[in-house]
Amino acid sequence: MNDATVYSEATEQVQVAGVELAHLSIETGHFYMKNLTNGDDATIRAHFKRVAKLVDLYTEAAKADFGESARVSTCFLIDDYFGPNTDPTEILTKVLDIANDCELRIDYLAREAGCWETPLYVDGHLTGQQIKLAEMVASWLVAEPVQPTTGRRPPDVESGWLCNGRRSSEHDSDQAMQVPEYRHPKELGSREHSIFLDVELWNKQIGKDGEENTRWSCPFLASIWQLLRLGMVRYEGRAVVEPVPRAASWPKSWWEMPSVVQLNPKAAPFAAYQALSILPQSYLNIEHAVRTILDHIVIDQEVLDKTIKRGADERIVIPREVGQRLSHVFVDEVVKRLPAAEHAILPTPS
CATH class of the missing domain: 3.40.50 (Rossmann fold)
Known part of the structure; x- marks a missing residue:
C-alpha cells in the first residue's frame, strides 16, 4: 500500500491487555x-x-x-x-x-x-x-523472501497480492529483447508437488467523489x-x-x-x-x-x-x-x- 502509516503495539510504552478466552x-x-x-x-x-x-x-x-x-x-x-x-x-x-x-x-x-x-x-x-x-493488519504482512527476481513486479505489500511461493513471472529474464523460458510457479516449502496460491488482498477503486478507495x-x-x-x-x-x-x-x-x-x-x-x-x-x-x-x-x-x-x-x-x-x-x-x-x-x- 502507498499509505506510509506504520502501526505497532509500542509495548515499551503501552501495557498490552489480556482478553478472556x-x-x-x-x-x-x-x-x-x-x-x-x-x-x-x-x-x-x-x-x-x-x-x-x-x-x-x-x-x-x-x-x-x-x-x-x-x-x-x-x-x-x-x-x-x-x-x-x-x-x-x-x-x-x-x-x-x-x-x-x-x-x-x-x-x-x-x-x-x-x-x-x-x-x-x-x-x-x-x-x-x-x-x-x-x-x-495489512501493515503486519511480511511476504515470502523470493530471490532472485527481476523487480518488474512491485512488492506484495504494495501490489495488493500475496502468494505462497514464486510466481512464474518472477522467473522472467530481465535481459532486453530476450524471450524468457517459461517456468512454472513454485510453492515455497512444498513436498513432492506444489500447491501454488496467489491471493488478492485489496484493490483500488474510484468512488463517486472521485477519490481512490481501497476495496x-x-x-x-x-x-x-x-x-x-x-x-x-x-x-x-x-x-x-x-x-x-x-x-x-x-x-x-x-x-x-x-x-x-x-x-x-x-x-x-x-x-x-x-x-x-x-x-x-x-x-x-x-x-x-x-x-x-x-x-x-x-x-x-x-x-x-x-x-x-x-x-x-x-x-x-x-x-x-x-x-x-x-x-x-x-x-x-x-x-x-x-x-x-x-x-x-x-x-x-x-
Missing part, C-alpha cells in the same frame, strides 16, 4: 448477503439444522478435552461489507428466527465491515474513535475475523473488539451496529484458544486463502506470549503459529427431499 469458538456459518436477501430460506434452514448437530458434537468433544466446565461460544458473521445497503432488522430477524427454529444457539453476531473499521470502546463506552483495522477482499477480511476470534489483535494495547450486549431493537443501518453483539448474556467469551468454522463448501477456497494470509502476518509477541501463558496456566499447550489453532468443517449440500405435504409448508425460494 473460551476453550473453543464455533462459527456457525457464513452466507453472502445475496443468500440472505433472495428468499432462499430453505438453504439457510438446511445448513443450520446440520450445524446445530455439529455444535452439540464439538461441545461434547471440548468437554472431553477440557472437562465439563469447558467454555464454548458460538458466533455468526454477517456479510455487511459487501452488502451495506440492506435492512439489519430484516436480515437479522430472518437469521435468528431460523436459527431458533433449528435449535441452533448463536451467542455472538459480528459484522464483516467491523474487520475493516471498528469503533473503539473503552470499558464498555464508545470513544468516538474508529480503528482502521484492515490497514493496521478489501473477502479472504483478507476473513483473516482479520479469525485473528479477532483467537484474541490476537490489539490497538494501543487494548483489545480491539469488545462485545456489546444486544439493544432492544436493531439499528436502521449496519454502521450503527457494534462490530460484535452479544446475544446470550451467559455466553462464554467471544475469543478462544481454538476457532472452528462450520461453513458451506463454497467457502473452501476462501479459507485456503485465509491460511496463506495468516502464515504471512507477524503477530505482536507480547500478545502471543500472554495467550500462551494463559493457556499454560490451564495446562493447555498453545502453538505459536495462529493457523494451527484453526479448524474447519465444510458442509456438503446433499439434502433429503421432503414428502410433498411436508415440503409445502416450507418457504418457497424466489
